[in-house]
Amino acid sequence: MKKNKFLKDNIGFLFILPWLIGFLVFKLYPFASSLFYSFTDYHLFKGMSGFTIQNYIDVFAKPLERKSLIVTFKYAFMTVPLKLVAALFIAYILNFKIKGVNFFRTAYYIPSILGGSVAIAVLWKALFKDDGLINGLFGIFGAGPIHFLSDPNWALFIICLLRVWQFGSAMVIFLAALKGVSVDLYEAASIDGAGKWRQFFSITVPLITPVIFYNLITQLVQAFQEFNGPFIITAGGPRNATTLMSLLVYNNAFKNYKMGKASAQAWVLFVILMIFTAISFWSQNHWVYYADEDGR
Amino acid sequence: MKKKVMAVLLTSVMAASVLAGCGGSSAPAAAPAAPAAEEKKEEAPAAEAQAEAPAAEAPEGADYEECTLKFDWWGGDSRHEATQKAVEAFMAKYPGINVEVNFGAWTDWETARALEYQSGTGSDVTQIGSNWIPDYDGDGTVFLDLNTVSDTLDLTQFEAGDLEKCLDPVGQQAGVPVSMTGRTFYWNKTTFDKAGIDVPKTVDDLIAAGKTFQEKLGDEYYPLTLGEYDRALFMSFYIGAKKGVPIIAEDGTLNVTKEDLVDALNFIQSLEDNHVIPGIAQLAGDGNVTTNENPKFIDGRYAGVFEWDSAPLKYTSNLAEGQELVVGDELDFGGGVYGNSAKVSMAFAICATTQHPHEAAMLVNYLLNDPEGIKIMASERGVPASKIGYDTLNDAGMIDPMIAKAHEAVYATNPMFFSPKFDNGELKGDGAAYIDAFSGLSYGDYSVEDAADVLFDAYSNVCG
Numbered sequence: 001m002k003k004n005k006f007l008k009d010n011i012g013f014l015f016i017l018p019w020l021i022g023f024l025v026f027k028l029y030p031f032a033s034s035l036f037y038s039f040t041d042y043h044l045f046k047g048m049s050g051f052t053i054q055n056y057i058d059v060f061a062k063p064l065e066r067k068s069l070i071v072t073f074k075y076a077f078m079t080v081p082l083k084l085v086a087a088l089f090i091a092y093i094l095n096f097k098i099k100g101v102n103f104f105r106t107a108y109y110i111p112s113i114l115g116g117s118v119a120i121a122v123l124w125k126a127l128f129k130d131d132g133l134i135n136g137l138f139g140i141f142g143a144g145p146i147h148f149l150s151d152p153n154w155a156l157f158i159i160c161l162l163r164v165w166q167f168g169s170a171m172v173i174f175l176a177a178l179k180g181v182s183v184d185l186y187e188a189a190s191i192d193g194a195g196k197w198r199q200f201f202s203i204t205v206p207l208i209t210p211v212i213f214y215n216l217i218t219q220l221v222q223a224f225q226e227f228n229g230p231f232i233i234t235a236g237g238p239r240n241a242t243t244l245m246s247l248l249v250y251n252n253a254f255k256n257y258k259m260g261k262a263s264a265q266a267w268v269l270f271v272i273l274m275i276f277t278a279i280s281f282w283s284q285n286h287w288v289y290y291a292d293e294d295g296r
Numbered sequence: 297m298k299k300k301v302m303a304v305l306l307t308s309v310m311a312a313s314v315l316a317g318c319g320g321s322s323a324p325a326a327a328p329a330a331p332a333a334e335e336k337k338e339e340a341p342a343a344e345a346q347a348e349a350p351a352a353e354a355p356e357g358a359d360y361e362e363c364t365l366k367f368d369w370w371g372g373d374s375r376h377e378a379t380q381k382a383v384e385a386f387m388a389k390y391p392g393i394n395v396e397v398n399f400g401a402w403t404d405w406e407t408a409r410a411l412e413y414q415s416g417t418g419s420d421v422t423q424i425g426s427n428w429i430p431d432y433d434g435d436g437t438v439f440l441d442l443n444t445v446s447d448t449l450d451l452t453q454f455e456a457g458d459l460e461k462c463l464d465p466v467g468q469q470a471g472v473p474v475s476m477t478g479r480t481f482y483w484n485k486t487t488f489d490k491a492g493i494d495v496p497k498t499v500d501d502l503i504a505a506g507k508t509f510q511e512k513l514g515d516e517y518y519p520l521t522l523g524e525y526d527r528a529l530f531m532s533f534y535i536g537a538k539k540g541v542p543i544i545a546e547d548g549t550l551n552v553t554k555e556d557l558v559d560a561l562n563f564i565q566s567l568e569d570n571h572v573i574p575g576i577a578q579l580a581g582d583g584n585v586t587t588n589e590n591p592k593f594i595d596g597r598y599a600g601v602f603e604w605d606s607a608p609l610k611y612t613s614n615l616a617e618g619q620e621l622v623v624g625d626e627l628d629f630g631g632g633v634y635g636n637s638a639k640v641s642m643a644f645a646i647c648a649t650t651q652h653p654h655e656a657a658m659l660v661n662y663l664l665n666d667p668e669g670i671k672i673m674a675s676e677r678g679v680p681a682s683k684i685g686y687d688t689l690n691d692a693g694m695i696d697p698m699i700a701k702a703h704e705a706v707y708a709t710n711p712m713f714f715s716p717k718f719d720n721g722e723l724k725g726d727g728a729a730y731i732d733a734f735s736g737l738s739y740g741d742y743s744v745e746d747a748a749d750v751l752f753d754a755y756s757n758v759c760g
Contacts, residue, residue, distance in 0.1 A: 130581035
C-alpha cells in the first residue's frame with residue numbers, strides 16, 4: 001500500500017525524467033562549467049594553466065570586445081522597437097476585414113520562419129550589394145550607389161532590417177491580442193467621437209500592453225542572442241561593424257578555441273540580458289495593464 | 297471549402313519555403329558522375345554518406361580484418377565525386393572493409409574537425425591542412441605516427457623533405473603529404489587583350505597594368521583582386537624577395553621586424569593606390585563572395601587572381617563564355633628575384649584513436665600509391681607528392697594541363713617553404729590579424745604603422 005502511494009506520488013518524476021536528464025546534462029552542466037571556465041584561460045587544445053579574471057576585464061577593456069558590446073546594444077535598440085512597431089502596425093491592419101486577409105497574414109508570417117537560412121542570406125546580399133537590386137532602383141532615379149554591405153554605418157542597419165522583416169511571430173501574437181479587445185469599446189468610443197488613431201492609442205494599446213510586454217521581452221532576448229544574420233551575411237564585417245557578442249563568443253570558442261574567454265563573454269551577455277529583463281519586469285508596474293483584481 | 301483549400305495551399309508554400317531554405321544534402325557515395333560539361337568545381341555543401349559497400353566478406357587468408365572505416369575530406373564537387381569513386385574501388389578491391397565517407401565544403405570544416413579531434417571522435421582517415429598538425433596535435437596524441445604503419449603505407453614514395461613537413465612537434469610522422477602547393481597568378485587574357493597589354497611578368501608590369509586598365513577600360517576594371525589573406529601571402533612574397541627568407545621560417549622563427557612589415561604594407565597599399573587591386577570595401581560591396589563567384593571576376597572586370605596551383609579549375613569553370621584564363625609566371629620583383637613560397641597543400645592523417653590502423657593505412661596507401669586509386673583520384677588534390685602518384689598520372693597524361701602548368705610556375709622559381717604557423721587561426725581566422733590589419737589599412741582606419749603593429753604583435757604571439 002505504502003509502495004503504491006510512493007509510486008503514485010512520484011510517478012510524475014518518472015515521466016519528466018527524460019527531460020530532467022537532458023536539462024541536467026545539456027543545460028545545467030554546460031551552464032555551470034562555462035561559469036567555471038570563464039575564470040580560467042582554458043584553451044581547447046592547450047588546456048588550462050590557471051585562474052584569472054582577465055577574461056572579464058578584457059570584455060570591457062579590449063577594443064574589439066568593447067566595440068562588440070556597443071554594436072550589440074545598437075543592434076538590440078534598433079531592432080526591437082522597429083520590429084515591435086512593424087508587427088503591431090501590420091497586425092492592426094490585418095485585424096480589419098480585408099479581402100484575402102488570410103493570404104496576407106500568411107505572407108507576412110513566412111519571413112519569420114525562414115530565419116537565418118543561407119537562401120535568405122543570398123537574397124539579402126543580392127538586394128543590398130553595390131550593384132544589387134536596391135542600388136539598381138536608386139540608379140533609375142540617378143541616386144546611389146549606397147554601400148550597404150561595405151559601409152560600417154550601413155551594414156548593421158541591413159542586418160537589423162533582416163530581423164525586422166521577420167516580424168511574423170510577433171505579429172501573430174499581436175493579432176491574437178487585438179482579437180481579444182472587445183468591439184463594444186470601439187463602438188462606445190465611436191459614439192463619443194473618437195477617431196481611429198484616438199481609439200488605437202486610448203483603447204487598443206492600453207488593452208494589449210501585456211502582449212506588448214511579452215513581445216518586448218522575447219524580442220529583447222532574441223536580439224541580444226542574434227547570430228545568424230551577421231554570421232551569414234557579413235561575417236561580422238566590415239571592420240567588425242556587425243560583430244555582435246554572440247558572434248564574438250562563437251569566434252573565440254570555435255575558431256580560436258579560447259573557451260575561457262568565450263565563456264566570460266557569454267556570461268557578460270547573460271548578465272546584461274538579465275538586467276534588461278529585470279528592468280522590463282520592474283517597469284511593467286508603470287505601463288502594463290492587467291485586467292484582474294486592482295486592474296494592474 | 298474554399299478557405300480550407302487556401303489554408304492547405306498556404307501551408308504547403310510555407311513548408312516548401314522552409315525546406316528550400318534549410319535543405320541539407322546527403323549524397324550517396326555511389327552518386328553517378330556528372331557529365332564533364334556540367335561538372336561544377338565550386339564547393340558543395342556537407343554530406344555524410346555510407347559508401348554503397350558490396351555485401352562482401354574478407355577472403356580467407358586476407359591480411360586485413362573486416363571493419364568499418366570513417367574517412368572525411370573537404371573540397372568541391374569534382375573532388376567529392378572522384379574520391380567517392382576511389383573509395384568504392386577500394387572497397388571492391390578489399391571486400392570486408394566498409395568505408396563511411398563524410399565530405400563537404402571548406403567553410404567551417406576545420407572547426408568541426410578540430411572539435412572531433414579534441415574529443416577523440418575523429419574519423420579513422422582524415423584530410424588535414426598543413427597547419428593542423430602543429431595546431432591540433434601539439435603533443436602527438438591526436439594523429440597516429442605513420443611510421444608505425446609504414447609496412448602498409450609506403451612512405452618511401454615521398455621526398456624526405458616533404459615528409460618532414462608533416463612531423464608533429466614531438467617528431468612523429470603525423471601526416472603524409474598529398475600534394476605540395478604554392479600560389480601563382482592566373483590572368484584573364486581576354487581582358488588583358490582588351491586593354492592592349494600582355495599579362496604581367498614583373499611587379500612593375502603589374503603596377504603599370506593598373507593605370508592602363510583604368511585609362512583604357514574604366515574604373516571598374518582591375519588587373520588583379522586580392523582579399524585579406526591573399527594580401528598577406530603577397531606581402532610574404534614581397535618580403536621573401538627583399539630579404540630572401542619567409543616571414544616565419546620552417547622552424548617557427550619570426551624572420552621580420554616591424555620595419556620590414558611597414559615596408560611590405562606600403563607595397564600592398566601602393567597596389568590599391570595605383571588601381572591594381574580593388575579595395576576591401578569594394579570587395580565587401582560585391583557581396584562578400586569568393587572571387588570565383590564574384591560577377592566582376594566572372595565577366596572579366598577583375599582580370600587576375602592569386603591562387604594555389606591546385607585550384608585553377610574552380611575559376612575556369614565559372615568564367616563567362618568568351619573569357620580565357622591563363623596561368624601566369626611568378627612575378628619578378630626586379631632583377632630576376634622572386635619571393636614565392638610553397639607549403640604542404642594538404643595531407644592525409646590517421647586518427648590515433650582508430651581501432652583499425654592497418655586498414656586505415658591500406659586506404660591511404662590505395663589513394664596515394666596504388667595506380668588504380670591514383671588514376672581515379674587524378675589531380676583533384678593537386679599534383680601528387682607521391683613519386684608513383686606523379687609518374688602514374690604523368691605517364692597517363694592525366695594531370696590537368698592548367699594545374700601542371702601552375703605547379704611548374706611555382707617550382708620554376710625555387711620557392712621557399714614557410715611554416716604552417718603562417719596560417720595559424722590567430723592570424724588567418726575570422727576577425728583575426730590578417731583581416732584586421734589589411735581591412736583596417738584599406739578602409740583607412742589604420743595607418744601603415746598601425747597595421748604593421750597588429751601584424752607584428754600577432755606574429756610574435758604565434759611564434760611565441
